[in-house]
Amino acid sequence: MPALPEILAFEDDLRAIRHDLHAHPEIGFEEVRTSSIVAEKLATWGVEVHRGLGKTGVVGVLEGARGPGRRIGLRADMDALPIVETTNLPFRSQNPGVFHGCGHDGHTTMLLGAARYLAEKRDFEGTAVFVFQPAEEGLGGARAMIADGLFEKFPVDEIYGLHNAPYLEPGQILAFAGPAMAAADFFDIFITGSGAHAAMPHASRDPIVAASALVQALQSIVARNVSPLDAGVLSVTQIHSGSAYNVIPEEATLTGTMRAFKPEVMDLMRTRMKAVCEGIAAAYAVTVDLRNRPTFEVLVNHEAEAAALADAAREIVDEEGVLTEPRPMMGSEDFADMLRKAPGAYAYVGHSGDLPLHNPGFVLDDAILPIGASLLARIVERRLAA
Template sequence: MPALAEILAFADELKAIRHDLHAHPEIGFQEVRTSGVVAEKLASYGVEVHRGLGKTGVVGVLEGRGGPGRRIGLRADMDALPIVETTNLPYRSQNPGVFHGCGHDGHTTMLLGAARYLAEKRDFKGTAIFVFQPAEEGLGGARAMIADGLFERFPVDEIYGLHNDPYIEAGQISVFPGPAMAAADFFDITITGAGSHAAMPHLSSDPIVAAAALVQALQSIVSRNADPFEALVLSITQVHAGSAYNVIPEEATLTGTIRAFRPEVMEIARRRMKEICDGVAAAHAVEIGLDLRSVFDVLINHEAETEAMAEAAREIVGDEGLITQPRPMMGSEDFADMLQKAPGCYARVGHSGDLPLHNPGFILDDAILPVGASLLARIVERRLAA
């Protein structure tokens, strides 16, 4: 894959860093070892290091040779997923039940690669801010860093990030303005009934029957309440109830997520969920509690910064490798919170592989590492040209 020659020269080191991070994955807000590796590498490059933002976040500060000027932020996420890895790679996870199945080990490595390149050259006027964020996977890492004063302590004029993408061709970069990734709410539903012997169901208020009815009824929100031209997803992802063959339990729980690109559509889903929960509770003589909370905002790429990112990408992959037509995804990203604090852009970098993100067998293509590092480095040099 195309990349800057200086970064290609240390591609093997980038691969070694990623394999080490992959073998030692850590869940959000527990990235103690990972943040230690990041801090040690940054310091070895001559980058000023700050630790502890958002619990385990790391920030690096690098001044260019051209003197004071504007400040450009680059962000990568560091956390892994609670998934059992099935790749059988020689550098597979050594932490049972924890797996870098989304490529955050690659994102961290790419930003370290960009930091090394920029520290060696410093061919820019102004300051590069390297933000290594914890807890992106639905735990609010971006909001935690912001609450800890990220942008007060390290103000930026613009901020950029990227994600690996097995859904586009290797060597392609996708970047476009406007809504790029959906907002997401997570929900927990608790259904409380009355338990009984399974042979005497008439003495119960069965929460499992209510749960089954609720799962079906909630699907009608997308099919019968939302405008079919509006993107909306509602997924039940967990169902828990009972512990014996012959006992109707007291309680059942459901969890899941709703996603959309517009606040009005999210509000329709939230309102109807509450109404349906109340209706099913009345129909089945149970109590239903709904805990619904906003976790991700819509990720919106800013116009001018997106064009700047596209131009940087064009230098790396050429016109033939640049995708600029809008292709929003229903997945969510808490980089959206940082884009509400400073203008910027979030790009996607294609790589080989036929398994989706969050699959226990997902394998990140190491060839993408110098490509992503080159894109991040080039956007700094372009935006802070001396």
């Protein structure tokens, strides 16, 4: 079956919630409206609501009708991206420069759908804990919730999450054990030289020339230092410098990210990046200030829980639609921090979108909503079966 019949019965409600969230996206730690809607919906369905963990996070607690037992956590992210939306959807973003370009509006809606279904049935033994997390997009929302006592106040025996996947076919669910998403650092590099008139470059120490050389040199780290048998990525994603046609500026700034699955590869890349920056500084007579920020751990799915998630998926989609062969991705997810506190797993749910995540034209297929909600609901019912 494509989804649980009880969830299909309120599919229109899920679509309306998702469209509303999409039209009013909020950046990490600013999800005030979103978290209020989440809290209101949970309370309406009789779920115990707790607010303020990780600033704008929300936790819902639901006791099953079959008495006390184990505790299963479900997590969804709520934040949007600083991207200008180009979809022209009728419910497109009304907040300029902010866009749900990763589908977190859908993830939040799916978890709300699972919470509504479970609250209406309560046919399980134990407790379901619904974790609505802020600031997944590199701002450390999971760590903020954990620092605020998430797992001390709301302990769980297992925890599960999911992500939409436009690179899978509709009706496919991917769940496998082991490393699934890469560790990631974000970096900022500040280059300071000496400005001058653009007609007199000899009087300057040009930070733009140094920055250009540094971008090229950084690419040698993966190409010539990381073993071809190990995965590694280093991407410069921003270059900022200058304000006029005829002025060589004083400063240039580079930002970006590096990723790998092994700690030793991350350490190697950090060491080589520092050495390359020092070399460029010496070669171009500028100062180079490297600031590296470890942001994501490797997301590792636990074996038993990944198998349980795949089994639950088989009740939602056809057997042929459940994929369990490892398919690690260089993207990163701070659900990894939660999986270091409790065993669990993370799944990917395919849909008909034809543009990648973080693209300004990305469109989430609404048909995924009852499927994701059903998967989350079933993992609770299966793991808390009497």
